[in-house]
Amino acid sequence: MDVLQNLSLGFSQSLAPMNILYCLIGVALGTAVGVLPGLGATATISMLLPITFRMAMTSAIIMISGIYYGSIYGGSITSI
Numbered sequence: 001m002d003v004l005q006n007l008s009l010g011f012s013q014s015l016a017p018m019n020i021l022y023c024l025i026g027v028a029l030g031t032a033v034g035v036l037p038g039l040g041a042t043a044t045i046s047m048l049l050p051i052t053f054r055m056a057m058t059s060a061i062i063m064i065s066g067i068y069y070g071s072i073y074g075g076s077i078t079s080i
Contacts, residue, residue: 019062022055026066027073034074044071 013019029051033044048067052060 013058014062019059022059022063023066026063027070030067030070030072031074031077032070034071035077036074037078039071040075041068041071044068044074 026048029048030041030044033039033047034041039047045064045067049064052063055063
């Protein structure tokens with residue numbers, strides 16, 4: 001039963017409204033920077049990392065994940 005409790009705790013943290021908002025903001029910023037030619041996911045995360053310095057740890061990791069996936073999507077927009 002420990003596994004189910006930990007799984008429900010993880011879902012409750014990741015599906016909190018503020019964390020979903022941070023993910024949405026991260027995806028939007030990542031896509032906006034990822035569209036620029038020559039900037040990949042690593043450069044995008046490096047440039048936008050200071051945004052997350054004063055955030056809670058869970059929210060910051062969720063936002064960085066959103067930035068990563070958004071920049072990957074933004075890079076595919078320019079290649080297509």
